[in-house]
Amino acid sequence: MKIKRLTICAMMLAIIVVLGFFPPIPLGFIPVPIVIQNLGILLTGLLLRKGEAFTVVIVFLLMVAAGLPFLSGGRGGLTPFFGPSVGYLLAYPICAFLIAWAMEYVPKPNNLFTALIVTFLIGVLLLDGIGAIGMHINIKGMSLASAFKAQLAFIPGDTVKAVAASVVYSLLPLSIIDKK
């Protein structure tokens, strides 16, 4: 059984990386583009246990920090960690952990509605909230209020991603979703 956990973690890591190969959709008014990659973060939280989810995302960030071009748009190295996206990057392991943790306590595993609520609250609202703080700190002249306002551009796309992640979660066999 431990081997399956190892294989699932490896596959989730690969999925996060490959979702980064999707081209980001730049918005004109803020320097943080809409990316598909955080869908991989949501899925990691839903499908893995909390320790596994946290570790997988940390390993992903370590690979990025080491210079591998695995962030959306082929970015890598230490530069993204000192730019406007840093809030999102630091929020990724936290949100993956919290999603995995919350899903361990819900009464009905692979219930779509439960997964959607958890994913939306943690993976969309909390993640974008931390991202807004990161933008405020790193973009000179952007107030906290306008940073939070800018997150509205991400809410529809992130909501679609939360729905997609929840659908995937609810359709997977229970042998893969093994939280205990």
Place this chain on the structure above:
Amino acid sequence: MNDSSQIIGYKPGNTFIYKINATAKMLFFILVTVACMISYDTRFLVAISIFSLVLFKISDIKWKQISFVMKFIVVFSLLNLLVVFLFDPSYGVRLYGSKTVIFGFLTWEELFYLFNLALKYFCTVPLALLFLLTTNPSQFASSLNSLGVSYRISYAVSLALRYIPDVQNDFNNIKISQQARGIDLSSKGNLITRIKKNVQLILPLIFSSLERIEKVSTAMELRRFGSRKKRTWYSYKPFKRNDYLVLALAISIVLITISLFWVNNGRFYNPFI
């Protein structure tokens, strides 16, 4: 049948770079990347850029193999430089302590700063692709293990690197199939429409990837993976003279970076004084 030449992943090759020990390559890559991120000395960055590009040329990697990813890297690097400029056009002026206006609020100091940022891309991107494309994932796993990482974790990382080309290949197949069924994947349509189309590709991609887990896990278990505290590595390679030379070169580069801090009185080389 499927054109796999654009898949980012390891392909065997014969140049000397493929023969360097994966541990030495990884340490070299990390040390040089960190050195280039820290330094803003233009002379150092130019030298490393040229060195990177020469290594890349020597490695015999085909341009076609990386052109897909390279397009994105170029576009978003340029976008990043533009955004850095737009959000703080005077940063270079404050940094270098002088102001030479070209026109409007564009100054030579800001251009020089952006040039340094661009050089960092030229330093690190070729090395990153080089490491990815010339390192066998199995050797990479044995490298991590020899650095003290548990072999299970090492193997998981190498499994992930091994899966990346497979998942990309699945994605290409799914994309072609969906386009054959009428999905328009061009840039038309508004934001929500484009995201929905991406999701229509991603869902089958994720399912086909996760289906693989059961088979791979069972196959590994049947071969008694994980039943011992330690394991041997088929692809393990001991260090040779060239590997020590690579490490020495990496350490030299780091020492040069540190000594330039004293020469420049900081991270920045300032030609405007």
